[in-house]
Each structure stands twice: as structure tokens, then as C-alpha cells.
Amino acid sequence: MVEPSLIKAAQSGDREALVTLLREIENHVYRTAYYILNNEQDALDASQEALIRIYTKIDTYEEKAQFKTWVQRIVTNICIDKFRRNKPTISIEEHELVFQEKSNVEHDVLAAFAMDDIKQAIEQLPEHHRTVVILRYLQDFSYNEIAASLDLPLNTVKSYLFRARQQLQQLLQDYQKGGVRG
Structure with missing residues (x-):
């Protein structure tokens, strides 16, 4: 679970906090992308895109939703877009x-x-x-x-x-x- 103070610091422009925040969530983001896309390279691409989107949109996060839910929505939407374009199958490890x-x-x-x-x-x-x-x-x-x-x-x-x-x-x-x- 990500500390709310880290999120607040990242939202207020603290670049070090933002980098720390992204590092804390990157494995979760990749894992979700991999489960949905079933391809390592596609999952890496989707993860990178999601992390960039989180980086650029962190100031739009509102505490109405849990942070992990907000992140999950971003990752899932990116993966679904890629999935629709590529039509791969999901593989469960x-x-x-x-x-x-x-x-x-x-x-x-x-x-x-x-x-x-x-x-x-x-x-x-x-x-x-x-x-x-x-x-x-x-x-x-x-x-x-x-x-x-x-x-x-x-x-x-x-x-x-x-x-x-x-x-x-x-x-x-x-x-x-x-x-x-x-």
C-alpha cells in the first residue's frame, strides 16, 4: 500500500516523491499488464505507457477513489486498448x-x-x-x-x-x- 503522504508530495510537485511512488507501483502495473496481454513485450510497453500516464496525470488523482484503484483503471484501460488492437490470449502463469x-x-x-x-x-x-x-x-x-x-x-x-x-x-x-x- 502506498503511503498517502507520498501521493500528496508527488501531487505537489516533489519529483523525488513521484519517482519513489512510480517505483513502488511498477511491479503491480507490469503484473496486471502481463496477465491481460499475455506477452512480455506488450506488457512492458503497456506498463511504460501507464507509468508515463500516471506521471503526467498524478495531479488529477482525487482521494475519492483508492490510489490502487485509480492506477488499476489506467493500466487496465491501456491494456484493453492494446488487447483490442492485437487480440492476444491471456495466459495464467x-x-x-x-x-x-x-x-x-x-x-x-x-x-x-x-x-x-x-x-x-x-x-x-x-x-x-x-x-x-x-x-x-x-x-x-x-x-x-x-x-x-x-x-x-x-x-x-x-x-x-x-x-x-x-x-x-x-x-x-x-x-x-x-x-x-x-
């Missing part, structure tokens, strides 16, 4: 989907298949459903934070998540029945 129990080789193999199945299922979701799933379950945003970040009504976010879960359930039905990957 396997290290983000953690299984608590690792008892034997068979379990490890099944867990690897499950992670791959979940990753593939998320990649098949429509863009707007995929984005809210990533923000909710990988970025741990609340429904309100997602709504603010994407500039959507709260009920739309809830609807997107509900439909995304239904679609994921459908896509993963063979796995849920104990079926074997084919």
Missing part, C-alpha cells in the same frame, strides 16, 4: 495457481493437468469475463474495486463474474466429474 497438498508424484501430475485445464479454460472466456476473473481471483480486487477500475456498474461486475464462473464450470465439467484429460 502456473505459479499463480497453487495447490496446497503435494503428497506424491501422481498427485503432482494431476495437479499439473488441473492447472493447465484451468489456464486453458480462463483463456477461452470472452475478454470482459476474463478481465474480471483476473482482477478478482489473481489480483484479489473486491467487486467495488473492479467496478471502479473498469468503470462499470457494480451489478455488471457481479453479472460478469457469475457468467464467467458458469462458463468455467461448463468448460471444466469433465475435470469435475473425475474424467481424464483427453
Whole structure:
């Protein structure tokens, strides 16, 4: 969490505070961009664009919204614009989907298949459903934070998540029945 005093100093023209602020958020910005764009170079480009936009627009930030929500909205909008231009797919890194129990080789193999199945299922979701799933379950945003970040009504976010879960359930039905990957 970024200190409010750092934000205030950056807004008042303290260049050192602004640089410190940008350094504190750059990993979060990149991670979000990478999840949405699924391409390292595109994510780096989007991150740079987002950080520049934050740098130039810091004085427009108002405390009505949380700072991380404001930053997330900027990053997400830039990524969605790039995504629409490039139409890539989202890849969920396997290290983000953690299984608590690792008892034997068979379990490890099944867990690897499950992670791959979940990753593939998320990649098949429509863009707007995929984005809210990533923000909710990988970025741990609340429904309100997602709504603010994407500039959507709260009920739309809830609807997107509900439909995304239904679609994921459908896509993963063979796995849920104990079926074997084919």
C-alpha cells in the first residue's frame, strides 16, 4: 500500500516523491499488464505507457477513489486498448495457481493437468469475463474495486463474474466429474 503522504508530495510537485511512488507501483502495473496481454513485450510497453500516464496525470488523482484503484483503471484501460488492437490470449502463469497438498508424484501430475485445464479454460472466456476473473481471483480486487477500475456498474461486475464462473464450470465439467484429460 502506498503511503498517502507520498501521493500528496508527488501531487505537489516533489519529483523525488513521484519517482519513489512510480517505483513502488511498477511491479503491480507490469503484473496486471502481463496477465491481460499475455506477452512480455506488450506488457512492458503497456506498463511504460501507464507509468508515463500516471506521471503526467498524478495531479488529477482525487482521494475519492483508492490510489490502487485509480492506477488499476489506467493500466487496465491501456491494456484493453492494446488487447483490442492485437487480440492476444491471456495466459495464467502456473505459479499463480497453487495447490496446497503435494503428497506424491501422481498427485503432482494431476495437479499439473488441473492447472493447465484451468489456464486453458480462463483463456477461452470472452475478454470482459476474463478481465474480471483476473482482477478478482489473481489480483484479489473486491467487486467495488473492479467496478471502479473498469468503470462499470457494480451489478455488471457481479453479472460478469457469475457468467464467467458458469462458463468455467461448463468448460471444466469433465475435470469435475473425475474424467481424464483427453
